[in-house]
Amino acid sequence: MKQRYVYVLAALLTGIGLSMFVYKWQVLGFPVSENQEAPVWTIESSVRFDSGPGSIKVQLHVPTLTPGFRMLNENSVSRGYGFTLNYGSGGREAQWAIRRADGQQTIYYRISVYEDDSVDQEDTTPPFPPMPVINEPLKTAVDVLVSDVRDHSADTASFTTELLRRMNDPSPDPNVELLMADVDSNADFVGVVTTVLAAARIPARMVRGFALAGRQRSADLVAWLEVHDGDQWRYFNPMTAEERLPDRFLVWWRGNERIVNVEGGSNVEVSFAIQKNYFDAVAIAETQASQRDAFAVDFSLYSLPIQTQAVYSVLLMIPIGALIMVLMRNFVGIDAFGTFMPVLIALAFRETQLLWGVILFTTLVALGLTIRFLLDRLRLLLVPRLSAVLIVVVILMLFISLTSHRLGLETGLSVALFPMVIIAMTIERMSVVWEERGASDAMRAGAGSIVVAIVAYIFMDMAWLEHLIFTFPELLLLVLAMVILAGRYTGYRLSELKRFRALSTS
Amino acid sequence: MFAAARKLHEVGVLGLNERNADYIARLNPRHLYPLVDDKVLTKELALKAGMAVPDLYGVITNQGEVRTFSEIVRDQESFVIKPARGSGGDGIIVVTGRSKRKRDTYRLSSGVFVSEGEILHHISNTVSGQYSLSGSRDVALIEYCVHFDPTFADVSYQGVPDVRVIVYRGYPIMAMVRLPTRASDGKANLHQGALGAGVDMSAGKTLTGVLGNEIVDEHPDTGALIAGLQIPMWDFILESSARGYDVTGLGYLGVDMVIDNDRGPLMLEMNARPGLNIQIANRAGLSDRIACVEAHYDSAASPAVRAAFARREFPANKGSADGGMP
Numbered sequence: 001m002k003q004r005y006v007y008v009l010a011a012l013l014t015g016i017g018l019s020m021f022v023y024k025w026q027v028l029g030f031p032v033s034e035n036q037e038a039p040v041w042t043i044e045s046s047v048r049f050d051s052g053p054g055s056i057k058v059q060l061h062v063p064t065l066t067p068g069f070r071m072l073n074e075n076s077v078s079r080g081y082g083f084t085l086n087y088g089s090g091g092r093e094a095q096w097a098i099r100r101a102d103g104q105q106t107i108y109y110r111i112s113v114y115e116d117d118s119v120d121q122e123d124t125t126p127p128f129p130p131m132p133v134i135n136e137p138l139k140t141a142v143d144v145l146v147s148d149v150r151d152h153s154a155d156t157a158s159f160t161t162e163l164l165r166r167m168n169d170p171s172p173d174p175n176v177e178l179l180m181a182d183v184d185s186n187a188d189f190v191g192v193v194t195t196v197l198a199a200a201r202i203p204a205r206m207v208r209g210f211a212l213a214g215r216q217r218s219a220d221l222v223a224w225l226e227v228h229d230g231d232q233w234r235y236f237n238p239m240t241a242e243e244r245l246p247d248r249f250l251v252w253w254r255g256n257e258r259i260v261n262v263e264g265g266s267n268v269e270v271s272f273a274i275q276k277n278y279f280d281a282v283a284i285a286e287t288q289a290s291q292r293d294a295f296a297v298d299f300s301l302y303s304l305p306i307q308t309q310a311v312y313s314v315l316l317m318i319p320i321g322a323l324i325m326v327l328m329r330n331f332v333g334i335d336a337f338g339t340f341m342p343v344l345i346a347l348a349f350r351e352t353q354l355l356w357g358v359i360l361f362t363t364l365v366a367l368g369l370t371i372r373f374l375l376d377r378l379r380l381l382l383v384p385r386l387s388a389v390l391i392v393v394v395i396l397m398l399f400i401s402l403t404s405h406r407l408g409l410e411t412g413l414s415v416a417l418f419p420m421v422i423i424a425m426t427i428e429r430m431s432v433v434w435e436e437r438g439a440s441d442a443m444r445a446g447a448g449s450i451v452v453a454i455v456a457y458i459f460m461d462m463a464w465l466e467h468l469i470f471t472f473p474e475l476l477l478l479v480l481a482m483v484i485l486a487g488r489y490t491g492y493r494l495s496e497l498k499r500f501r502a503l504s505t506s
Numbered sequence: 507m508f509a510a511a512r513k514l515h516e517v518g519v520l521g522l523n524e525r526n527a528d529y530i531a532r533l534n535p536r537h538l539y540p541l542v543d544d545k546v547l548t549k550e551l552a553l554k555a556g557m558a559v560p561d562l563y564g565v566i567t568n569q570g571e572v573r574t575f576s577e578i579v580r581d582q583e584s585f586v587i588k589p590a591r592g593s594g595g596d597g598i599i600v601v602t603g604r605s606k607r608k609r610d611t612y613r614l615s616s617g618v619f620v621s622e623g624e625i626l627h628h629i630s631n632t633v634s635g636q637y638s639l640s641g642s643r644d645v646a647l648i649e650y651c652v653h654f655d656p657t658f659a660d661v662s663y664q665g666v667p668d669v670r671v672i673v674y675r676g677y678p679i680m681a682m683v684r685l686p687t688r689a690s691d692g693k694a695n696l697h698q699g700a701l702g703a704g705v706d707m708s709a710g711k712t713l714t715g716v717l718g719n720e721i722v723d724e725h726p727d728t729g730a731l732i733a734g735l736q737i738p739m740w741d742f743i744l745e746s747s748a749r750g751y752d753v754t755g756l757g758y759l760g761v762d763m764v765i766d767n768d769r770g771p772l773m774l775e776m777n778a779r780p781g782l783n784i785q786i787a788n789r790a791g792l793s794d795r796i797a798c799v800e801a802h803y804d805s806a807a808s809p810a811v812r813a814a815f816a817r818r819e820f821p822a823n824k825g826s827a828d829g830g831m832p
Contacts, residue, residue: 330523379627381569382634432636436596437698438689490524497510502721502786504513 006488010481017477029285030471033464037278040072041212043219043250044110044273049265051101056264060109061253063209064091069250070116072279072287077108091253105265113250114284129198141175146200148175156202156229157243163196164225164241187223190238191256194225203228205254207235211246216274221252221259282471301470309470314347316469319479321346321456326486328452333495336449337429341422345449346456348418354457358450360400361418365446367396368427369434376431390424518791520782525758529796533675533757534778541754542776545590545647548754555753557746557773560586560650560764567645572630575648576610576622584651587629589637591644597637599628600651600665600692615664615692652772655765657738660730661685661703665692666764669705669743669771672780672792673759675803676751678744678816679795681705682787683712683737684762688727694762696783701725703732704788706822710740713822716786743771744813750776752809788822795820 024030047058062074062085076083081096096107134142149166153159167176167189179196183189190206197204207224210216224245225236235245253259262268286302301312321343328334328342336342349357371392375385397420426449434442459465469475497504514521520529542548552559563585564578579585579601588598605611610622629646631637638644658667665686672680682702686692689699696702701722704713715722715732724731737743747761750773760780763771785791798819807815 333522379624382631382636432596441697488527490521490527492511492514492519492521493523494507496519496521497507497514499719499783500514500519500786501510502716502719503517503519503789503791504510 003488006484010485013477013481013484017474017481020474020477021472024285024472024474029281031281031285032468032471038114038281038284040112040114040277040279040284041069041250042110042112042275042277043210043212044108044275045270046273047107047109047260047262047268047270049105049262049268051103051105052264052266054264055099056097056101056105056262058096058107058263058265059088059261060094060096060107060270061088061257061259062092062094062109063111063113063250063252066113066209066251067120067245068115068117068248069113070119072112072114072284074109074111076110081107089255089257091255114279115248127203128201129203131201132195132198134195134199138179141178142196142199145175145179145196150200156227157234159200159202160197160204160225160227160234160236161241161243163193164236164238167193167196168239168241186238187221187256190223190225193238194256197227206256207251207254208259209250209252210272210274212248212250212274212276214274214276216272219272219274221272222246222249224249226254301473313466313470314350316473316476317350317460317466318343318347319476320465320469321460323479323483323486324456324459325452326483328455330486330489331493333493334448334452335445336452337426337445338422338449341426342449342452343456343460344419344422345453346460349453349457350461352418354454357457358454361423361450361453363400364393364396364418364423365427365430368393368423369431371396372427372431386424386428389427390421393420393424393427514791518794518797519785520792520796522782524793525782529674529758530779534759535755538755539778542756542759542778543591545588545592545775546645547590548776549647551753552750552773555749557749557753558769558771560652560766560772560774563648563650565590565645565647566629566633568643569630569633572626572633575626575629578648584653585648586651587625587632588647588649589632589644590647591638592632597628597632598693599625601625602651615666617664652764652774653767655738655767657735657765658683658685660728661701661725661732661735663688663690663692663725663727665690665694668694668762668764668774669737670702670780670784671743671747671761671763672784673747673751673761674792674796674799675757676748676807676809677799677803677812678707678747679799679820680784680788680790680792681707681743681747682784683735685715685725685732687717687725696781701732702783702787703735704784704790704822705737707744707819708817708821710737710743711735711822712737713788716783719783719786721786721789738765739771741813741817744816745809746771746773748809748812748816754778790822 025032045060047060049058058081063071076094076096078096080101081098084095086093086095094109145163145166149159149162153162166172167180169176172180179192180189183192187206187208194204194206204225204227207226208221209224210219211222223238225238226233227236228234234243236243260268260270282302286300301309304312322340325340325343329336345357345361348361352360368389372389375388380388397418430442430446433445540547541551546562546565549559549562563582564574566572566575566578583604584602586598586600589596592598600615601612602615603613605613605619611619612622612625613619632644632646635642635644652666654662654666661667662685667683667685669681669683671678682704684694684696685701685703686694687699687701691698694700696716699718701715701717703715705711706713712735713733715725717726723733743763746763750759750761751757754776756776756778758778758780760777762774762777764774765771782792802815802819804811
């Protein structure tokens with residue numbers, strides 16, 4: 001009966017721990033291995049203009065819906081300007097305003113994004129566009145072109161492709177030539193295309209943005225065509241009629257409006273610079289989780305102050321040490337002093353490094369034992385004797401530190417990291433065992449303690465394990481489940497196979 | 507490795523994990539531990555239940571009373587000092603006599619003479635808890651020193667041999683005679699190097715012994731054969747140990763008896779976590795015998811009936827037959 005509760009509890013803990021782990025790993029994107037970095041693109045737009053005599057108002061389109069990308073952060077640098085973010089017809093608009101300004105002004109807007117395939121076009125289905133108001137003779141040209149293209153196409157996509165093909169034709173027909181008369185930029189061209197599409201009652205709009213690739217000092221905006229086929233938005237290359245988006249295309253804004261609008265200024269120039277950095281994946285995951293209001297991130301250890309984080313990254317390894325202790329005790333059957341003494345010694349080993357740790361620990365215990373035996377002759381009472389041993393341990397630590405420093409061995413200084421109370425207790429226990437059960441028993445348990453401490457150290461010092469536990473503390477529930485299961489292990493210990501050899505061989 | 511484990515399982519050997527999880531944790535409720543961990547309490551309870559125990563000369567409960575030691579033992583030539591909450595025989599001093607010239611110099615069982623000062627220091631250590639299981643304050647008992655029966659004289663090196671009986675839910679299931687050796691310093695504890703001899707539960711005769719984890723036929727110090735010695739008053743020993751369950755309520759119990767030359771078997775102490783080497787001494791597993799008791803368990807059976815059950819069900823050859831041993 002109890003056995004079943006144990007299994008249920010262990011399964012429950014494992015289930016909770018694992019599902020939280022998988023959620024944070026797969027959904028929130030917390031990295032399972034250390035130092036995992038993801039590329040982050042920072043796009044900086046600078047708006048330069050000469051200030052006029054009166055108040056100045058600058059409106060800049062900034063990214064809103066960016067399929068394939070998620071925003072990490074954004075900020076603006078503009079001395080003395082009031083800054084607001086509004087929603088306009090083409091998406092978000094940043095607006096800066098100032099009562100007076102002198103000379104040339106520069107305003108910066110900076111946004112950092114990282115790739116995230118899960119971000120999709122979240123737009124709703126647009127209504128059919130109204131018939132554009134076009135004056136003659138262009139109206140006739142548009143009407144002829146639309147009916148012509150309609151005859152040669154089957155649906156929205158093929159209509160768009162056919163239209164783009166005709167408009168890009170090196171030797172265009174006269175109607176197209178008429179429409180293209182005022183076109184002198186890519187954007188103008190896409191603008192004309194959207195007008196023709198509107199005349200055919202097809203929702204279409206111009207998209208502008210950047211194809212992110214490495215570092216660009218001055219990036220040019222690319223105009224792209226977006227057409228709604230009744231179900232979703234489709235992207236077309238206006239030059240080739242190919243239906244696709246460029247790789248890593250960051251949509252900056254939509255619509256035919258100009259990117260920037262400056263009231264009260266002149267000689268407006270906008271330039272863009274793109275920078276690619278690598279950013280810690282944990283930080284990205286955190287930002288992502290906080291944008292989703294994820295509960296997990298509120299309880300993430302990364303939200304603690306750095307110093308506290310350092311403490312916890314060590315503390316969280318103690319359960320691992322405890323698990324090792326359980327395995328060594330109940331499955332292997334190694335004798336050790338004190339239940340968790342080896343774990344604490346292993347913690348100290350992390351600071352001193354293994355070889356030095358073992359040397360310092362053995363030296364300390366050996367010296368302490370010698371002095372403990374001398375103290376024994378004084379026939380002190382228990383608590384004063386324990387205190388005397390503790391004080392001797394502290395003095396020995398000091399002595400070892402000073403000596404090694406003199407000899408130029410800086411590692412000796414780390415002896416101060418050993419838990420002195422634990423060492424004093426170890427010395428006391430060892431000396432009692434020594435007196436009553438003999439040196440061999442004391443030595444065996446002492447060696448057992450060191451062996452367990454070394455094994456615990458090996459696991460507690462694994463950087464990837466530390467990272468894993470620190471990033472996913474819920475994995476401790478799995479450790480707990482394992483310890484609980486081990487608590488119901490009733491099989492033989494490894495050492496018992498040797499102990500009862502006489503019974504198994506005869 | 508797995509083959510060895512399977513073989514042990516077939517023989518019915520009980521492992522530490524199984525003992526702790528399935529028997530001690532289940533059958534020995536924590537609140538009953540003080541009954542056996544505190545030897546003063548055990549003695550009182552055993553006396554009430556009609557078990558024979560060594561006489562108590564005195565109890566020293568605090569540092570202030572340490573001085574009363576010489577008063578307590580004024581009329582005694584020999585006595586034993588032990589911590590009430592000690593374990594594994596640690597902290598026990600056996601005084602077998604006094605120096606002829608100075609009465610305040612005592613001769614220990616090892617033949618060494620010590621001054622009263624050293625004994626007082628030991629008592630004060632005991633009282634401050636050096637030998638207690640939890641390290642907390644303790645009391646020191648001073649009691650009758652057993653003049654042991656000559657049966658085991660040839661197979662003991664100083665000290666007092668005793669009989670350890672494992673009692674499962676009131677039924678004695680296995681026993682061994684624990685014989686001190688030179689290595690054990692006169693103590694009858696297997697961990698400290700004493701020799702354990704298996705016992706035929708039916709006849710009350712010793713079988714071969716175990717030293718450390720090895721099976722031996724002879725005592726390492728005296729060279730005498732261990733097997734075939736008849737334990738005196740075996741029936742009484744079995745019944746007394748069965749009674750240990752009624753006194754303590756512990757379902758998995760070790761009862762230690764000594765056989766005094768004048769007073770017969772006396773219950774020395776009881777143990778809620780008896781060791782497992784008894785299985786090597788008997789060349790038989792505890793699990794089989796536990797299963798046998800479970801199959802025939804009768805909660806209304808009297809200690810005498812339970813002792814009789816043990817004599818009937820657990821002869822030495824049966825365990826051997828089950829384990830496939832000669």
